[in-house]
Amino acid sequence: MNKPILDTEKCIACGLCAEVCGLDVIIRNGNDRPTINHTAYCHVCGHCVAICPQNALSIPGMVGNEYTPVQPPAISPSDMEAFLLTKRSCREFKDRPVEKSVIENLIAVARMAPTAINCQERTFIVVTNADKIAELRVALTKHIRSVLKMVKLAAGKPAALFLSAETQQYMRHLQADFEIALRHMDKGGDSIFHNAPCLIFFTGVTQDLAGRDHALGAQHYLMLYAETLGLGTCINGYAQSAPKVLAKCLNVPKGYTIYGALMLGYRRHTYRKGVYRKPAAIAYYE
Ligand SMILES: Cc1cc2nc3c(=O)[nH]c(=O)nc-3n(C[C@H](O)[C@H](O)[C@H](O)COP(=O)(O)O)c2cc1C
CATH class of the missing domain: 3.30.70.20 (Alpha-Beta Plaits)
Structure with missing residues (x-):
C-alpha cells in the first residue's frame, strides 16, 4: 500500500x-x-x-489522483434542510432518455461516497437498453409471483402460531403491495420500473460485511445529486430483494452482489408540499 x-x-x-x-x-x-x-x-x-x-x-499511484481545490460549500443549512424536506421518490418519468454524459456525471459524484477503510469496492451497472429493462421486468415479475406464495402463507392465520403479530402485519402489507403490483402488471402497466428510461444498480463485495453499505452509500449520493439536475429517482425494493435474479440478467462482476437498485429519469411532476414523516423515536443518554 x-x-x-x-x-x-x-x-x-x-x-x-x-x-x-x-x-x-x-x-x-x-x-x-x-x-x-x-x-x-x-x-x-x-x-x-x-x-x-x-x-x-x-500519494503516489493513488487511483484517480484528483485533489480538486475546493471552496467551502455555499449551501446554507436552511437550503439543505429545505432540499431534504422536499425530496420525493419519483415514479412518473418524462419520455426522455437520460444523456450518457449526465449518467457519467452522476456516477462520478456517487463514487465519492465513503467506504470502510476507504476500499472503494463497489461497481455500477447502468441499464438504458429497453430490451434489457423488459427482460429484468419479466424476471422480477416471475420472482414476485413466487415470493407472494410464501408471503401469503406467512400472513395467514396458521402462521400466527410461530410468527409475531408485527411480522404478520408486515407480511400483510407486503401481500397487498405485491398483489397490486401484479394486478397492474397483468394489465400491461409497469409497477416495477414505472417506465423509467434508466436503471442503475450498485454492487458491493459479497464477502465484505460492509459491502451493502458501500453500495447504498453511493446510491444515496447519486439520488440526492440527481435532484439538483432535475432528475427524479426511486429505490427499487423488488430488485434489491432479488440479487440472484438480477445476477442472471446482468453481468455482475465476480465476487460482487447487487445491493442497490434505482429508477432514474427526468421528473414529470414537482410536488407542492413537503414530506411528512412520523416523529423521530430518539433515545438520549445525557
Ligand atoms: C429500501 C426501499 C425500497 C423501496 N422500494 C420501492 C419500490 O420497489 N417501488 C417504489 O415505487 N418505491 C420504493 N421505495 C420508495 C418508498 O416507497 C418511498 O421512499 C416512501 O414511500 C416515501 O416516499 P418519498 O421517498 O417520496 O418520501 C423504496 C424505498 C426504500 C427505502
Missing part, C-alpha cells in the same frame, strides 16, 4: 497532516516537520493531502 510522501522543502511544520491522520502514519515531531512512518498501516484516505496548505504531501 502506498504511503504519503512529504516534500520537506515545502513543509512548514504546521502539523495539520499529523492531526488528521488517524492511523499514526504521519507522526508529529513537536514543532518540527512530521515524519512518515513507513511501517504503519495507511488506508490512503488522502486527508493529509487534502488539508496541507503547502501542497507538500502526495
Whole structure:
C-alpha cells in the first residue's frame, strides 16, 4: 500500500497532516516537520493531502489522483434542510432518455461516497437498453409471483402460531403491495420500473460485511445529486430483494452482489408540499 510522501522543502511544520491522520502514519515531531512512518498501516484516505496548505504531501499511484481545490460549500443549512424536506421518490418519468454524459456525471459524484477503510469496492451497472429493462421486468415479475406464495402463507392465520403479530402485519402489507403490483402488471402497466428510461444498480463485495453499505452509500449520493439536475429517482425494493435474479440478467462482476437498485429519469411532476414523516423515536443518554 502506498504511503504519503512529504516534500520537506515545502513543509512548514504546521502539523495539520499529523492531526488528521488517524492511523499514526504521519507522526508529529513537536514543532518540527512530521515524519512518515513507513511501517504503519495507511488506508490512503488522502486527508493529509487534502488539508496541507503547502501542497507538500502526495500519494503516489493513488487511483484517480484528483485533489480538486475546493471552496467551502455555499449551501446554507436552511437550503439543505429545505432540499431534504422536499425530496420525493419519483415514479412518473418524462419520455426522455437520460444523456450518457449526465449518467457519467452522476456516477462520478456517487463514487465519492465513503467506504470502510476507504476500499472503494463497489461497481455500477447502468441499464438504458429497453430490451434489457423488459427482460429484468419479466424476471422480477416471475420472482414476485413466487415470493407472494410464501408471503401469503406467512400472513395467514396458521402462521400466527410461530410468527409475531408485527411480522404478520408486515407480511400483510407486503401481500397487498405485491398483489397490486401484479394486478397492474397483468394489465400491461409497469409497477416495477414505472417506465423509467434508466436503471442503475450498485454492487458491493459479497464477502465484505460492509459491502451493502458501500453500495447504498453511493446510491444515496447519486439520488440526492440527481435532484439538483432535475432528475427524479426511486429505490427499487423488488430488485434489491432479488440479487440472484438480477445476477442472471446482468453481468455482475465476480465476487460482487447487487445491493442497490434505482429508477432514474427526468421528473414529470414537482410536488407542492413537503414530506411528512412520523416523529423521530430518539433515545438520549445525557
Ligand atoms: C429500501 C426501499 C425500497 C423501496 N422500494 C420501492 C419500490 O420497489 N417501488 C417504489 O415505487 N418505491 C420504493 N421505495 C420508495 C418508498 O416507497 C418511498 O421512499 C416512501 O414511500 C416515501 O416516499 P418519498 O421517498 O417520496 O418520501 C423504496 C424505498 C426504500 C427505502
